[in-house]
Amino acid sequence: MTSKAKREWTSKLPNTGGSIFSEMSALAQKHQAINLSQGFPDYAIDSKLINLVNKAMHDGANQYAPMPGLPALRQRITEKYQSFYDVKVNSENEITIASGATQAIFTTIATIIRPGDEVIIFEPAYDCYRPTVELFGGKVVPVSLYAPSFQIDWNTVEQLITERTRLIIINNPGNPSCTTLSSDDLFQLQRIATENELFVLSDEVYEHLIYDEHKHQSALLFEELRQRSFVIASFGKLLHCTGWKMGYVVAPQNLTTEFRKVHQQNVFSVSTPMQHAIANYLDDASYYNKLSQFMQRKRDLVLEGLKHSRFNMQPSAGTYFLLLDYSLISEKSEKDFALELIEQHGVALIPLSPFYNERTEQKMLRLCFAKEDDTLNKAIKILNKL
Structure with missing residues (x-):
């Protein structure tokens, strides 16, 4: 009897480890530090929204939702785009509800990318883009952007395009750059x-x-x-409920058809009672404007609180993050200084460098201000002492 040869098994993502978000949050918990690292609120969501989920459950909305999402919720999204952007989106064949924005991103990349395809991304970049592209045999072609402007040179982008280029990923507003793209940026992207x-x-x-x-x-x-676009959105960011993992993708009908072919295989449908609750909760379009006002006040609280500190604060045009330049405080690397802040001072922030594939040190840390005012004020008091 011949012995069977040992089968070799190798990782499909050999260069991907644990996320910097999980690492810093774990360290914050270990050292009982104020956690301004991972991007989630520390305050309660609206009790009205919770009551709507409970009502949906008690009313029997506990079985599978339709694969594309509840018609009522997709219609609510259509109304949002009409009122907010004056854009018509077909709720039937251009919107799909997803299990969070990251799943929508994953499924979009799975839909488009084949082995050997090239994908242009802009760094610093959200950390799910690269490994997902690589998981489906694609190659990431990064364009590095730098503080303070993180400005895109579209001529550089054009020079990177080859016959294998298939997809460009943008993040607008950008995490962690905290910048927004202009209409000229979008016109350039459209042309390319x-x-x-x-x-x-x-x-x-x-x-x-x-x-x-x-x-x-x-x-x-x-x-x-x-x-040509898949537009990804998040209810978690919108409603302060990141743990619900609810999002959606908007795409033209031909792309939505292909997206749903993959979506039905890896998720099929997402939480039915939460879809009902969100559809009912978002019956007032003024909520969207109130959200930006609410979060801008928190941004300004931090800016005002640290204006006499030794940190140089970069502008935040969008997201619920700020970038802090600590070059007047320490010569340490971003990761080492972030560890020092946690272990010695009790405040957790995120280093910017892990958002680049190649080591890039700019003495920048990312601060999340989607927190209670009391949490922010306690952190401000500590950071002002550095």
Whole structure:
């Protein structure tokens, strides 16, 4: 009898470890530090929303929702785009409810990318883009952007396009850059994508966290770009309920058809009572404006509180983050200084460098201000002493 040869097994993501978010939150808990690292609120969500979930459950909405999402919720999203952007989106064949924005991103990439395809991303980048592209055999082509402006040079982008380029990923507003793309940026992207027959994944999860009375430039506002784009949105960011993992994707009918083919295989449908609750909760379109006002006040609280500190605060045009330049305080690397803040001072922030694939040190830390005022004030008091 011949012995069977030992089968070798190797990781599909050999260069991917644990996320910096999980690491810093775990350290914050270990050292009982104020956690301004991971992007989640520490305050309660609206009790009205919780009551609506409970009501939906008691009313029997506990079985599978339709694969694309509840018609009532998709209609509510259609109404949002009409009132907020004056854009018509078909609720039947252009919107799919997803199990969080990250799942929507994953499924979009799974839908589009084949082995050997190239994907252009802009760094610093949200950490799910690269491993998902690589998981499906694609190659990431990064464009590095730097503080303070994180400005995109579209000529550089054009030079990176090859016959294998298939997708460009943008994040607008950007996490962790805290910047927003202008209409000119979107026109440039539209031209490049159209001329080179590329798809676009527009990660717009912070679309309603835009400050100083500026308007969000969604990919849906640019008709030729819209026909090539998957626009990703998040209820978690919108409703302060990140743990619900609820989001959606908007795409033209032909792309939505392909997206749903993958979506039904890895998720099929998402939480039925939560879909009912959100559809009922968002019956007042003024909520969107109130959200940006609510979060801008928190941003300004931190800016005012640290204006006499030794940190140089970068502008935050969007998201619920701020970037702090600590170059006047320490020569340590971003990771080492972040560890020092946790272990010696009791405040957890996120280093910027892990958002780049290649080691990039700019002496920047990311602060999340989606926290109780008391939490922010306690952290401000500590940071002012450095």
